[in-house]
Amino acid sequence: MVHPYADAEVHGSSAVDIASLIAGVEQDVEAISALLPRYGRLIPRYTSYPPATRFNAQVNAAKEAEWLRALPGGEALSLYFHVPFCDELCSFCACNTAVVRRVESRLAYGELLLDEVDRVHGLTGAEHPITHLHWGGGTPTSLPMAAMRRVMERIRERFPLADDAEISIELDPRHLPEDVPPQLHEMGFNRVSFGVQDLEEDVQEACGRRQTEELTAECIRAVRAAGIQAINIDLIYGLPRQTAESVARTAARVAAWQPERLAVFGYAHVPWKQKRQRLIDESTLPQVRERLVQRQTIDAVLKRDGYQVVGLDHYVLPSDSMAEAVRQGTLRRNFQGYTVDKAKVLVGMGASAISSYPQGLTQNAPSAAMYKNAMKARPQSRPVLHGLERVGDDSVRARVIDKLMCLLEVDLDEEAPGHAFPELDRQIGQYVDDGLLVLGPGSQGGGNRHLKVTELGRAFVRNIASLFDEYLPAPGSAPAHSSAL
Numbered sequence: 001m002v003h004p005y006a007d008a009e010v011h012g013s014s015a016v017d018i019a020s021l022i023a024g025v026e027q028d029v030e031a032i033s034a035l036l037p038r039y040g041r042l043i044p045r046y047t048s049y050p051p052a053t054r055f056n057a058q059v060n061a062a063k064e065a066e067w068l069r070a071l072p073g074g075e076a077l078s079l080y081f082h083v084p085f086c087d088e089l090c091s092f093c094a095c096n097t098a099v100v101r102r103v104e105s106r107l108a109y110g111e112l113l114l115d116e117v118d119r120v121h122g123l124t125g126a127e128h129p130i131t132h133l134h135w136g137g138g139t140p141t142s143l144p145m146a147a148m149r150r151v152m153e154r155i156r157e158r159f160p161l162a163d164d165a166e167i168s169i170e171l172d173p174r175h176l177p178e179d180v181p182p183q184l185h186e187m188g189f190n191r192v193s194f195g196v197q198d199l200e201e202d203v204q205e206a207c208g209r210r211q212t213e214e215l216t217a218e219c220i221r222a223v224r225a226a227g228i229q230a231i232n233i234d235l236i237y238g239l240p241r242q243t244a245e246s247v248a249r250t251a252a253r254v255a256a257w258q259p260e261r262l263a264v265f266g267y268a269h270v271p272w273k274q275k276r277q278r279l280i281d282e283s284t285l286p287q288v289r290e291r292l293v294q295r296q297t298i299d300a301v302l303k304r305d306g307y308q309v310v311g312l313d314h315y316v317l318p319s320d321s322m323a324e325a326v327r328q329g330t331l332r333r334n335f336q337g338y339t340v341d342k343a344k345v346l347v348g349m350g351a352s353a354i355s356s357y358p359q360g361l362t363q364n365a366p367s368a369a370m371y372k373n374a375m376k377a378r379p380q381s382r383p384v385l386h387g388l389e390r391v392g393d394d395s396v397r398a399r400v401i402d403k404l405m406c407l408l409e410v411d412l413d414e415e416a417p418g419h420a421f422p423e424l425d426r427q428i429g430q431y432v433d434d435g436l437l438v439l440g441p442g443s444q445g446g447g448n449r450h451l452k453v454t455e456l457g458r459a460f461v462r463n464i465a466s467l468f469d470e471y472l473p474a475p476g477s478a479p480a481h482s483s484a485l
């Protein structure tokens with residue numbers, strides 16, 4: 001069935017509407033700007049705690065094998081497959097990806113993934129239902145379809161796939177041949193995520209990514225017609241040549257397609273890490289205040305058009321499973337961002353993939369070449385490069401940080417019963433005085449044990465979460481993280 005909104009016209013977003021929306025966000029922008037000198041420091045994104053900057057070589061494949069073998073029978077698993085290839089590169093992109101022209105090399109990568117599924121199965125046994133499965137990258141469909149099909153079949157041969165599993169994949173609309181959506185549906189995919197970033201031609205040109213609005217609309221139509229009804233779209237603010245007006249137009253046009261979820265990221269300009277970003281003309285990058293106006297403008301447009309804000313940077317239709325996860329208090333955060341995945345164990349396969357266990361985290365060898373070497377060098381073992389083990393009260397802090405990042409509130413009586421956070425008591429007053437947090441009694445009556453992030457505080461939720469981060473480097477030390485906004 002074609003989605004009822006597939007042909008919807010762009011909602012009423014005349015120049016007058018847009019001007020009044022932008023005027024409406026001015027007050028919020030002023031309030032956030034005033035706090036930037038105090039809170040604008042570099043902070044982790046808290047897709048894990050402790051953060052990935054703590055990875056070390058003491059946690060290796062042997063340690064991870066212990067964790068996998070120790071899984072209780074029947075424990076659900078979430079699987080992630082990383083494909084570090086793209087069909088075409090974009091100058092703005094910070095991901096570690098490459099175009100691999102030789103089909104033999106891409107097929108060989110698919111074979112390694114098959115092998116890795118077998119190795120995981122060898123360590124866990126078969127009795128673990130897969131409740132969540134995601135392919136990311138790069139662009140996973142740059143693998144030949146036959147290779148992806150073989151991996152999906154192998155997963156089903158080795159593990160039971162839960163009937164209600166979310167099975168999702170990231171797609172590049174510029175490279176989606178028309179026979180692919182029906183094949184993805186056949187393989188069991190029920191959610192896709194499209195990179196869009198911005199719909200305006202001059203912004204696209206400045207970012208090195210040409211993708212017409214018609215092309216994206218056609219891809220959405222094709223995916224829905226193939227029977228995959230859940231659509232995610234990525235947008236970015238802070239890109240070269242973007243203005244508040246231009247991002248408002250993009251947000252309104254994208255909202256008219258009614259994707260179930262939208263992720264709205266701030267552009268990370270890191271040319272010292274990602275050389276292709278040197279193609280970006282820095283004089284066309286919006287400055288801090290302009291970025292803030294853009295962020296708040298997109299927020300206002302998406303809320304106006306029926307989206308519910310989730311956490312730091314997601315917008316969802318109230319009917320989407322992520323809105324339900326917020327209502328139920330079960331939303332979580334992992335290396336792919338916000339997720340409805342409830343499994344306690346996420347096993348990442350492929351180059352650079354990160355796995356998460358109650359005991360700690362591991363990461364596979366980072367590049368395709370190193371991944372291949374690690375797979376060949378140790379034939380029975382997982383290609384783990386490094387990781388971290390949770391120690392002391394890491395798990396308690398991880399739970400508290402997760403609740404704050406996902407639900408913007410936490411009851412310390414519930415998540416950290418009997419646990420004191422002396423460093424928190426020293427700093428929290430400032431956050432309350434600045435209007436970022438409201439304190440109340442915890443569910444067991446503990447004074448000031450309930451923390452609720454205010455609407456103003458949402459922009460600084462990473463700072464608030466960092467109050468519980470024992471490993472946060474002192475202000476002014478070498479930057480390992482990105483700026484809070």
Ligand SMILES: C[S@@+](CC[C@H](N)C(=O)[O-])C[C@H]1O[C@@H](n2cnc3c(N)ncnc32)[C@H](O)[C@@H]1O
Pocket residue numbers: 086092093094095136137138139170171172173193194195196197234235236265266267268269
């Ligand atoms: C793996 S890609 C998405 C799928 C597919 N490769 C595509 O581009 O359509 C991951 C997403 O990361 C985000 N991203 C990449 N580079 C970024 C940057 N420098 N700053 C912020 N977000 C970025 C983009 O929104 C992009 O859609």
Ligand code: SF4
Pocket residue numbers: 085086087088089090093094095097137138139172195
């Ligand atoms: S945005 Fe997507 S297609 Fe472009 S380089 Fe990054 S991962 Fe590849």
